Amino acid sequence: MSFEGKVALVTGGSRGIGRVIALKLAEEGSDVIINYFRKKSTAQATCDEIRTKGVKAHAIKANVGEPEKIHSMFDEVVSEFGKLDILINNAASGVARPAMELDDKSWDWTIDINARAFLLCAQRAAKLMPDGGKMISISSLGSRMVMPVYTSVGVSKAALEALTRYLAIELAPQNICVNGVCASAVETEALQLYVNDPNLPRPAWQTTPAGRMVQPEDIANAVIFLCKDESAMIRGQIIVIDGGFSLSPSAFNPEGGSHGP
Amino acid sequence: MTDTSVEETVKQIVIRIVRKPDLNFSPEATFKDFDADSLDIVQILVAVEDHYDIEIDDDELQDVQNMGGFLAYIENKIAEKG
Numbered sequence: 001m002s003f004e005g006k007v008a009l010v011t012g013g014s015r016g017i018g019r020v021i022a023l024k025l026a027e028e029g030s031d032v033i034i035n036y037f038r039k040k041s042t043a044q045a046t047c048d049e050i051r052t053k054g055v056k057a058h059a060i061k062a063n064v065g066e067p068e069k070i071h072s073m074f075d076e077v078v079s080e081f082g083k084l085d086i087l088i089n090n091a092a093s094g095v096a097r098p099a100m101e102l103d104d105k106s107w108d109w110t111i112d113i114n115a116r117a118f119l120l121c122a123q124r125a126a127k128l129m130p131d132g133g134k135m136i137s138i139s140s141l142g143s144r145m146v147m148p149v150y151t152s153v154g155v156s157k158a159a160l161e162a163l164t165r166y167l168a169i170e171l172a173p174q175n176i177c178v179n180g181v182c183a184s185a186v187e188t189e190a191l192q193l194y195v196n197d198p199n200l201p202r203p204a205w206q207t208t209p210a211g212r213m214v215q216p217e218d219i220a221n222a223v224i225f226l227c228k229d230e231s232a233m234i235r236g237q238i239i240v241i242d243g244g245f246s247l248s249p250s251a252f253n254p255e256g257g258s259h260g261p
Numbered sequence: 262m263t264d265t266s267v268e269e270t271v272k273q274i275v276i277r278i279v280r281k282p283d284l285n286f287s288p289e290a291t292f293k294d295f296d297a298d299s300l301d302i303v304q305i306l307v308a309v310e311d312h313y314d315i316e317i318d319d320d321e322l323q324d325v326q327n328m329g330g331f332l333a334y335i336e337n338k339i340a341e342k343g
Contacts, residue, residue, distance in 0.1 A: 038307060040316045063307055095300065109300055 001029030002228055007081045011035040011064055011121065012091030014043040017138060017186055020216035021088055021223050022046060026053035028224060031081065033058045035073060035091060056081075064091045064117035065109060074124040084128040086227050089118040089160075090138040094153035107152055114156035115163060122167050122178070129176055134227045137164045137180040138219065139238060141246055144182075157182075161238050168236025179226045179234055184242035186214045208243030267336055271328075274308045288329030313339050 008025045012018040013034030022032045023046075032050050036043040036059060043059035050057035060076050062069040077084055093113045095106035118137055125135065141147075142154030143161050161180055168178035207213060218241050225231055226239070240246060272286040279295045292302055306317050315338040325331050 038310065038316070061311075105298075105300060 003086070004029035006030040006085035007033065007077075007083055008086035008088065008227075009033045009035065009077060009084055009121075009125070010088040010090055011117065012037070013088070014039065014046045014059070017183070017216045017219050018088070018090040019046050021090065021220045022050060023053070024217075024220040024224050025086065025088075025227070026050040026055045026057070028227075029055060030086065031056040031058075033060060033077060033081070035060050035062055035064065037061070037063055037091070037093075063113070064121070065093070065112040067116075067120055070117060070120045070124065074121075074128070078128065083130065084125050085130065085133055087121060087125040087129075087133075087135045088138070088223060089121055089136065091117060092138070092140075092153070094150075094156070096149040096153075097151070098149055099151040102152055110152035111156045111159065114153065115159035118160055118163055118167075122163075122171075126171055126174065126176060129174070131175045132229060132232075133174070133176040135167065135171070135176060135178040136223050136226050137161070137178075138223075139164075139180050139182040141182060141184045141240070141242060143238075145246060164238065165236040172235060175232075177226070177232055177235060179231075179236065180238040181219055181222045181226070182238045182240045182242075183219050184208065184214055184240075184245040186216055186219060208245040209248045210243030212243065214241055214243055214245075267339070268332055270312060271309060271332060271335060274312070275305055278304045278308065286328060288327060288332070290328045291326070309335060313342075315339060315342055 003025060006029070008030045010018050010022045010025070010032065013022040013032070014036040018034070022034050026032050032055060034043055034046055034057070038061070040059070040061065043061070047057035047059050058080055060073045062073040064070055091113060094110045095102065097106065122135055125133070137160050139157045139161050140153070142150040143157035147154065161182065164178055164180040171178055222239050222241050226234065275286065275295060276282055276284060278301050279297050281295060284295050297305070310317055313335065315335070317338065322334065325334055
């Protein structure tokens with residue numbers, strides 16, 4: 001159990017990729033705090049599952065797009081656990097519209113949740129982290145590749161990745177490791193919001209050159225590695241988890257993006 | 262019978278989020294009447310949840326037609342909480 005005695009906070013940790021990361025951290029022995037947006041019952045169910053791993057679990061409701069909610073969340077982290085060793089910035093939202101149809105409200109909503117929240121969380125988390133703390137941001141390929149109706153999310157993820165690099169250097173003297181994981185389409189409920197769009201190349205979403213879609217466990221495995229001291233000399237890097245999808249010229253070909261079975 | 266305190270609280274939340282101080286918050290009014298888009302509605306739901314410490318189920322809201330129904334739903338959730 002690599003993370004025994006550690007405390008981790010996973011934003012957006014009640015479901016999808018965040019939930020799987022939270023469970024993996026628990027399996028490694030870390031106490032886990034999950035932040036959730038709305039569904040208390042889902043968060044409680046995830047907490048119950050975390051506790052079966054023999055660690056403490058705690059759920060905090062907060063829209064990380066609102067600075068005051070982030071501060072309340074960290075006040076609760078302090079009162080409940082007194083410290084934080086691992087921060088996983090996973091919570092994300094977005095408005096699926098082309099650039100020409102984006103209004104300022106949709107833009108701010110997406111940027112605030114997906115990028116600014118990491119800045120504000122990192123500022124609070126750094127004060128609670130002992131030597132050897134870890135911060136991991138969860139990004140997506142929209143940060144570097146153009147996908148239909150993904151404008152606001154893609155741009156926010158590009159900002160998130162840049163912020164990850166800046167934080168890595170600024171927090172290096174405190175021996176806090178900051179890195180990111182960038183995923184292609186991951187098989188979660190959230191993907192369904194985009195899959196129904198007829199403009200998207202469905203076959204490409206459904207597989208990769210590696211022959212299958214990326215699963216939440218693939219992301220969680222990389223996150224766990226980056227949270228271990230063995231990866232301490234990796235700083236400010238964004239690890240792409242996409243089964244080779246972004247390297248394949250046929251990745252965005254609607255007629256077939258697969259080299260797999 | 263709608264609890265006036267709930268009605269006033271929800272009305273103020275809606276006004277703050279859709280930024281329409283003079284909106285007509287009648288029982289027959291809908292979110293569409295307030296020009297509330299999906300982001301506004303999510304923010305209204307979260308604000309109501311936070312204020313009353315209740316959980317609003319989006320699926321259950323599908324049956325709610327207007328503000329009268331919305332207020333009744335919220336009051337029911339508050340009562341369930343005890």
